[in-house]
Amino acid sequence: MSSDDTRDPQNGISTTFDSRLITPIRFYVQTIVFALGMAAVAYLYPIVLLPNFRYMLEFWGVRPETIASLISLLAKLSTPFALLFGWGLGGLYVCGWLAVWLKRATPWRVGAIVLTAVLAILWLVSILRFVEGKALPEVLAYSFQAFGIPPKVASTLILLGLTVGVPVLPLLWVIRPLEGFLARFLSILWLLMWLFFVAMGEFRAALVLLVSTIATGAVLLVGLRLTSDYLLPIPRPDRETRRKVLDLLRDHIMGVNYPAYIVTDEPYEEDKVEERIPGDKLSRLAIGPGLILSDCDHAVAVFDGFKFKGVHGPGVIFTKYGDRILQTIDLRPQFRGFMVEALTKDGIKVKVPAAIAIQVDPHDKTPKLGEPLPYSKSAAFKALHAQRVEHQGDEPQKSEWASLAREIAERVLQDIISTYRFDDLYGPYQPGGDPPRKAISAKFSAQTAAELEPLGIHLIGGGLNNIQPADSAVYLKRASSWQADWMRKTMLKQAEGQAEWLRTVERARADAQVDLILRLGRQLEELSAKGGELNPEATLRLLVSVLEGLVSQQPSLGQLLPEETMRALVDIRSVIHD
C-alpha cells in the first residue's frame, strides 16, 4: 500500500492506488513476455507429448494414423506459431528499443546507439541472405567502368545504397528542410539503383528492399500524421490543422521551427509567457507554424514587429513568420485597489482608499460552461491600443490596460471630491438617507465606467472605503466637537435635575396653601349653613379666626412664627372685636 492510501469516512471513496504509475512500455513488455511464455508452453506440450507418448496412446487404442495426422498438423502449425511468436518478438523489440532511447543518461544513450547498430547489422545480414551475388549486366558494367568503377565495386555500392536507403529515404521525406529537392533526388537515385539491381537479376533482394522501404516510409509518415492529432489540445482537428501540427513536429525535429509559447498563470506579465520550445521567429526553413497555448482565462495579442495581428485565444494559437506575443490578456476580472489623495472644495486634503474591478469588455456576454471566458476582440484591441508609456522615475514604463483604468479612476475620484465641502463628505447633519460616501461611490462608478467604455474596458464595479482626512488631527477635532455637544447635553441634564427639585418643593408649598384655602371655604360653608350673616365683618372675623386657629391648633407653628407676627395677630383680633 502506498502512502496515498486513504478512505474518506463520509463518502467511502477509496483512494488506494498502485504505488507506481504503470508505464506503457513496462506493461506491454510484461504482457508480451507472459503471452509468449504461455504460447510457447501451449505449443511445447503437444510437441513433446505426442512423439514421446505415441506408444502409450497406441496402447490406449488411438490409431497410429490419427497420431500421425496430429503430428503432421503440429508440424504445420509451426509457421502460424512463428508468426505469432515473431509478432510478440517485434513488440518486445519496439518496447526495448524505445525504452533505451527514452533514457537520457549517457550510458543509456550509448546503449541505445549500440542496440541500434546491432539491430542494423542484424537486418543487413538478413538482407544479404537474399542477395544471390549476380553480376551487373554488361551494358551497366561498361558504363561504370567508364567512370573507373569496377563492376564488382559498383554492384556492392548499389547494394549498399539500396540498404541505406531503406531507413534513410523515409526519414528524408519527413525531416525539414531536406524533404525537398534532396529527398526527391535521392529517391530517384535510389529507384535507379533498384532498377539496376533488378536488371542484375536480384529479384528477391530487390523486392524485399522495395517492400521494406515502402513499409517503413508508410509507417513513419502515417504514424507521424496520426500522432500529430494528439500532440496539441485541439478537439477535432481538421485536415488543415493536422497538417499544421505535423509540419510543426517536422520543423521541430531539425530545430528549424518557430518558437512555441505557453501562457502561464504567473502574476507578473514578464513571467506569464514561457518560451518552451525555443525557435527562430524569422526562420526561413520552417514550413509549419509557431505555437501559443493558453488556458480558458487568457488571450494573447500577437504582432509581427510591424503589424498588429489581433488578439487570439484562448486555446491553441498558431503563429506565422515573425509573429511574437505582444502581451497576454487575463480575461478574469482584474481588481485594483489604490489610495487617492484629493482636495475638497474648501481645500482640505483627504485620502480615499478606492477600488475598481475591470475586465476586457465582454459585450454583455457572461461566462458559460463549454466556452472560454468571454471577451470582445475589438475591445481587447482598444484596451491594448490605449496603453501608454509612463515617464515616472528613471526608466519609462509601459502602463498596462488595468493600470490605465486605475489611473483614470483616480482622476475621476479627485474630480468628484473637489466638488464637495469637507463636511459634506460625511453629512453629519443630514437627516437620514444614505451616507454621502455612497452617493460619491455611485458617481465614481458611473463616471469611471463611462470613461473606460471607449477604451474597451468594462467596469464590473467600483467602490470607496472611508473618506479619511489626510491629517488624523481632524479625527481628534471631530471628537472634540462631539465632546462639546455632549457637554451641552450634560449641562442640560444637570439643569433638568435642578428644575425637578424646585418643582417638588413648590408643590409642597402649594399643598399648604390649598389646605388653608380649603379650610377657609369649609368654615365659610359651616357659617352659612348655621344661618349666620355673611357680612364683611363676619368674613374678616372668620379669616382671622382661621389664622388664629392655625396657630393655636399647632403649637409648633407658633414657635416658628416671629414674635412681631404673634403680636400683630393679637392686635388685629382686638381691633376687629372692638
Place this chain on the structure above:
Amino acid sequence: MTDMSGEKSHRSSGKYAGNIKRTMRTIGATLFAATLLGLAAELWLRGAEAPAVQQPTETLSIWPSVSLAFAATRIAIPVIGALVVVPLLASRLIHKLHATGDLEEAHNAINRIAFGKLGRRPYVMAREGRITHGEDSFAGRVGGPATLIVFNDTAVVTEQYGRTKRILGAGRHELERYEKVWETIDLRPQHWVYAVYALTKEGIPVCCEADLTFQIEDRPAARSQDQQESEPYPYSEDAVFLAATNKWIREPDHPEPVRTWAGRVVISYADGMLRDILAGYRLDWLIAPPQPGQQPPREEIRQRLEEELRRSIGRLGARMLSVRIGKIEVKTQDEETTRQLVELTSKQWIETWHADLEARALVSRAEGEAELLRMDTARLQAQAEMVVTLTEALQTTIAKQGQVQPYIMALRFLEALRWMTYNTYAHEFMPPEAMRTLKRLQATLEGKPLLPEEEVA
C-alpha cells in the same frame, strides 16, 4: 455528475482494455503486418528448403519456429524502427512543450493521450477546496486522461481545449484528453471574522468586527436523510460556476494575489455594507446603552447587514448562514490616534454618565425634601410663611387706613392669599376646587351670589 457507479470501469480488466484495444488496432496491426511480410520473405528465401520448416515427424521441436520468428522480425527491423521513431519524436515535442521531467514522462503522457489510460493512475485529488495531489503532475498541469478524485467537501470546474468543460462533485471521475482542473471550490461553510473600519455620521472612526458564516448555495430541491448523509455539502452547479468565475485577480505585487468568492463575500460585500450602515449612525448612538423600548444598536445593525448580505451574495453563488457583529469601538488603524480618541470619548462618556447620576440624585433629594414637607415640619414652614404674609397684609391695611374697615381688610386678606397662588409652581399644582373656594370667598365678601357657570370659569 457523481460517478459513484464508476466502480465497474475500475475492474482490473477494464483498467487496461481501452489502451490495449487501441494499441492493438494501430501498433499491433502494423507490427503484425510487418512480421507477416518478414515471414513471407523468409519463407520465400527458404523456398525449396521449406521442408526444413515442415519438421520431420520424428523430431518435432519448437526451435525451428522460434528461429523463423527471429528471422521474420529481423527483416521487419526497419518497420519496427519506424514504430520507435514516431513516439520518440512525438515525446521529444511533448517533453519540450510541456516541460516534463524527462522523455519517458512525455512518452507516458502521449501514450495516454493517444491510447488511453493504463490502470488508475495518474490521478489528481481535490479536497478541502484545493488540489491536494497531482497539481504539478502532467495531468494537473496539462490534463488527462487521468483519474480525478473529488472529496465531498469540494467541487471542481474543469477546462479543456481552452474552454471551461464541466462541474464535478464528489466521486471518482475520468478526466478526458487535455481536460484539467481549472478551479476548485470549497463547499464547507466558511467562517470569517473581519474587522471593519468605518466612520460614524459625524466622521469619527470606529471599528467593528463582522463575524460571518456562509457557504456555496446548495440545491433548491429537498433532500432525503440518505442524501444529506452521503452528500453533507450539497451545491448547485450554477452556484459553483458563479463562484469559480467570480475570482478577482489583484495587482501582481499584492500579498493577496487573488480574491476568491469567499474573500469577495467578506471584503467586497460585508465590509462595504457594514461601513455604509455605520455611517448612518452617530457615535453616541452606537456606543450608548439602548433606551427603554428600543432595540440595541448592534442588533439593529446586524439585522440590516444580514438582510443586505442575504440579498446580494447570491451573485457570487454564495448563501449566508449567519451574521454576527462584535463590539463597536472608537478605533483607527493608527494606534496613537486611536489612543487619543479613546481617551477623549471615554472621558466625555464618564462625564455624561456622572451628569446623569447627578441629575438623578437631585431629583431624589427633591423627593426627599418634599417628603419632609409632608412630614409637617416643612408644611409648618409653609404655613408659617402664609401666616406671616397674611398678618402683614392685614397689619399694613390697618396702618394705612388708620381705622378698621372690615370690608377692605377682608378683601386685602383674600388678595394676599390669591397672590400667593400666582406663584408659577403653586398655580400649577393648585386644584380647581381651591380656586373656586377663593372666588366664592371674594363673591361672598362683595355680597354677590356666585353662579355655577362663574364657578366653572
